[in-house]
Amino acid sequence: MHRRVAVCSGIFLLMALSNAVVPVLDIFAEGPAAQGLVFSAYFFGAMLTVLPAGIASERFGRARLMQAGLGISLGGGLAIALAPSVPVLIAARLVEGVATGVFVSAALAYVNSQPDGGRGSGAFMASLNAGLFLGLIVTGVLVEQTGLRSAGVIAFSCLTAIPLILAFTLKNGPSTVQTAPLARLGPVLSQYRWILYATVIMFGAGGAVTGLYPEFSTVDPGLLGLQIALQNITTIVAVIVVSRLALEPIPLIKGSACLMALAVGVSFLSPYGFVLIGAAAGAVQIAALVFFAQTQEPQGVAVGLFNTASYAGMTVLPALAGACARWFGYPVAFGLVVLFAISVALTIQRCSRCRLPRSMIPRRG
Numbered sequence: 001m002h003r004r005v006a007v008c009s010g011i012f013l014l015m016a017l018s019n020a021v022v023p024v025l026d027i028f029a030e031g032p033a034a035q036g037l038v039f040s041a042y043f044f045g046a047m048l049t050v051l052p053a054g055i056a057s058e059r060f061g062r063a064r065l066m067q068a069g070l071g072i073s074l075g076g077g078l079a080i081a082l083a084p085s086v087p088v089l090i091a092a093r094l095v096e097g098v099a100t101g102v103f104v105s106a107a108l109a110y111v112n113s114q115p116d117g118g119r120g121s122g123a124f125m126a127s128l129n130a131g132l133f134l135g136l137i138v139t140g141v142l143v144e145q146t147g148l149r150s151a152g153v154i155a156f157s158c159l160t161a162i163p164l165i166l167a168f169t170l171k172n173g174p175s176t177v178q179t180a181p182l183a184r185l186g187p188v189l190s191q192y193r194w195i196l197y198a199t200v201i202m203f204g205a206g207g208a209v210t211g212l213y214p215e216f217s218t219v220d221p222g223l224l225g226l227q228i229a230l231q232n233i234t235t236i237v238a239v240i241v242v243s244r245l246a247l248e249p250i251p252l253i254k255g256s257a258c259l260m261a262l263a264v265g266v267s268f269l270s271p272y273g274f275v276l277i278g279a280a281a282g283a284v285q286i287a288a289l290v291f292f293a294q295t296q297e298p299q300g301v302a303v304g305l306f307n308t309a310s311y312a313g314m315t316v317l318p319a320l321a322g323a324c325a326r327w328f329g330y331p332v333a334f335g336l337v338v339l340f341a342i343s344v345a346l347t348i349q350r351c352s353r354c355r356l357p358r359s360m361i362p363r364r365g
Contacts, residue, residue, distance in 0.1 A: 004120075006170055007107045008127035010070055010163035013156055014100050015131030017077050018042055020139045020152035021093075023224050025214040027149045029086050032215045036322025039211040041090045043314035045097025046104070050311060054105035054304020055185070062106040063170035069103025070164040072096075077157030081150035097311070105307050108289075109300045121289045122243025126236045129282070133232030140226065184301050192295070192302075194351035195288055196309040198253050198344045202284040204313025205260050206231060206277045208337045209267050211318035216330055217271070227271035231278030238282025249291040250348060256280040256287070257344035264341060268334040 021028055025035040057065050076096035083089035111120040139152025148154075189196070210228055217224055242252070260280040267273025292302040317337065325333040 004123065006163055006166035007066070007111060008123060010066060010103060010160075010167065011107060011124060012127045012131035012134075013160045013163060014070070014073055014103060015128050016135035016138070017073060017131075017153065017156040017160065018096065018100060019132045019135030020077075020156055021080065022210060022214065022228065023136055023140045024143055024149050024152075025211075027143075028089060032212065032322040032325045034086055035215060036211055036319045037090055038086065038093060039207075039322075040315045040319040041093040042097035042100070043207070043311045043318075045094040045099075046101035047097075047308055047311035047315050049098045049101030050105045050307030051304040053102040054109055054300040054302075054307065056300075057106040057109050058298060058300040062110045063167065065102050065106035066170065067164065067167045069099045069101075069106065070160055070167055072099035073103070074157055074160045074164065077153055077160065081153045081157065101307065101311065105300070105304050108307065109303045121293075122239050122286060125239040125243075125282070125285050125289075129232045129235040129239065129278075133229045133236070136229040136232070137226060140224065184298055185305075188295075188297050188301055188305060192292070192305075192351065194347055195249075195253075195291055196305060198257065198284065198348050199288055199306060199309035200313035201317070201340045201344045202253075202257065202260060202281055202313070203310040204315075204317030205264060205337050205341050206281045207314040208317040208321035209264055209274070209277060209334070212321055212325060212330065212333060213267075213271070216325075228274060230272065231274040231281065234275050234278030235282035235285070236278075238279045239286050242283050242286040243290075247287070249287040249294075250351060252287040253284055253348050254345050256283040257341050257348065259283075261338045261341035261345070264334060264337045268331070 021038065025038060029035050029038050053065055053069075073096055076092055076099055079092035080089060080096060083092050108121070108124060111124045135152065135156065138155065142151035142155060143149060145151075210231075213228060214224060217227070257280070259276055263273050263276030263280055265273070266276060288306055289303075292299070292306060295302065317340065321333045321337055324336055
């Protein structure tokens with residue numbers, strides 16, 4: 001039980017810390033391009049480390065990596081709070097992302113390799129999105145009450161000490177992987193490329209809209225945090241519900257991509273589009289993890305690639321959408337994200353048989 005608490009509380013606080021700058025992005029940096037860089041730097045750092053961390057967790061043990069990730073995140077959060085300029089802030093967000101990537105891959109590989117991996121992944125993702133939700137809400141309230149832009153960052157950085165202490169009670173345990181993880185990296189990347197592409201786009205679409213909203217919206221940080229947090233509420237509900245249903249991953253991802261395209265369009269007209277964005281993103285999170293668990297691939301590799309794809313989406317699409325908004329306007333930026341979501345619905349069916357080893361796929365004709 002204490003292992004579940006350590007893992008879930010860790011991801012909860014790391015996600016809260018990562019979102020603590022979102023409601024005040026326009027205070028930390030001026031203009032959509034600079035705000036997009038601040039927002040995306042975190043995800044770029046995580047993208048760089050989730051795959052190496054997933055592979056390393058198979059060899060060196062997951063507990064050590066979780067401890068390192070939490071410890072560095074604590075320091076990175078305090079560096080964000082004290083950053084004197086935008087370049088320093090971007091660098092601090094990058095370090096925070098690196099630390100989160102180390103923790104996420106180690107923790108999620110542990111969860112997804114358990115016999116009840118589906119429900120464990122549901123609890124993990126629910127904790128993740130609960131952290132994102134409270135990171136927005138609490139930050140908005142603290143900034144309004146204290147007038148300090150870094151109030152949320154400081155609070156969640158200090159609280160990260162709790163799961164860090166709990167992580168030192170975990171045991172690494174021996175690896176059960178029979179195949180060398182690096183030997184499966186290329187085949188997994190090639191065979192499941194459309195699942196990974198869907199992960200890039202579906203994670204990136206929600207992140208792009210989130211990154212656009214602080215400048216796009218005219219409301220105060222407290223209300224803005226509440227509006228954006230609507231997606232985390234519905235994501236929590238979606239991951240809990242979907243993790244308890246025996247749904248086929250591929251059709252679920254296809255339907256979720258269609259819902260995401262609709263949701264992004266609605267969000268241009270109303271912040272309540274975040275409700276639909278959260279539902280679509282939550283369904284894809286569990287569908288992809290269940291899919292990879294069923295492949296029987298080394299979970300450090302599979303989860304590492306899944307996390308790399310998710311952070312790649314959160315890195316590229318928000319920055320692209322921010323630049324597009326600056327050069328061509330917000331309608332074009334939102335429309336571009338809609339088109340990316342539609343592309344997932346059009347391509348994901350190509351992976352309907354890719355779970356089977358190539359030698360077992362029947363030939364046609």
